[in-house]
Structure formats: C-alpha cells, structure tokens
Amino acid sequence: MVSGNSEPAKMQKAGFHTSKASTVDAPLIDELPVALECRLLKVNEDGNIIGQILNVSVDDTILNGEGQIDPELFHPISFDPANNIYRALGEKTGNAFWDGGRLK
Structure with missing residues (x-):
C-alpha cells in the first residue's frame, strides 16, 4: 500500500x-x-x-436518455470492509416496491 x-x-x-x-x-x-x-x-x-x-x-457519459445514471455505463465498485476487498456492482436482481408486492 x-x-x-x-x-x-x-x-x-x-x-x-x-x-x-x-x-x-x-x-x-x-x-x-x-x-x-x-x-x-x-x-x-x-x-x-x-x-x-x-x-x-x-459525467454525461454515464447518463441514460432520461438523465439518470446507467449502471451499465457507470460500472460502479464498492469497498467491502468485512472482506477487505472491492466488489463490482451493477447486475439487476429485482424491481423495488414491485417484486415484494407479488408475494402477498
């Protein structure tokens, strides 16, 4: 380091x-x-x-057509302090406020 x-x-x-x-x-x-x-x-x-x-x-290069950050263009990373490593983020795993409602 x-x-x-x-x-x-x-x-x-x-x-x-x-x-x-x-x-x-x-x-x-x-x-x-x-x-x-x-x-x-x-x-x-x-x-x-x-x-x-x-x-x-x-930066405009990571925005989609609606002016929102597009994770596919951004390729964010995050620090994982429990394992002392960096992790890539971005894969969609579900829809907030929608998927859970289908379980009712």
Whole structure:
C-alpha cells in the first residue's frame, strides 16, 4: 500500500489528475465519473464517518436518455470492509416496491 503522506506523486503515478471541488476544499479525481462533495459532521466512536453531501457531479457519459445514471455505463465498485476487498456492482436482481408486492 502506498500512502500519499510518503509518496507525494501517488495520484500522478496512478494516472489520475485532479481539479478543485466547487463546494469543499478538496480535490476531485477528473477520471472518475461521479463525485460527492461532503462536509464532515462527525466520526463516531466506532470509526463510522458521518457527512453531509453538499454537491454531486456526474459525467454525461454515464447518463441514460432520461438523465439518470446507467449502471451499465457507470460500472460502479464498492469497498467491502468485512472482506477487505472491492466488489463490482451493477447486475439487476429485482424491481423495488414491485417484486415484494407479488408475494402477498
């Protein structure tokens, strides 16, 4: 693992470029299609970070015809802290508020 504290060129070595966020004092990674600009509210005693989203930026290349994020174009990943791995997301598994209603 490489820390930005000991490797100042970490972002450049990874092939990333940054620009200044519009609402917070933090960089945005230009190559990533979604950015959430957040204000830190608190860190709980168990280490959970609580924040307030102040701005959301989405690149047009991952939007569908209705202006919504299309997971097939986005290819999101998520960190799985229980297994300390990253997981790919995106496969549709059901319809919210519809599939459960059919069980009645």
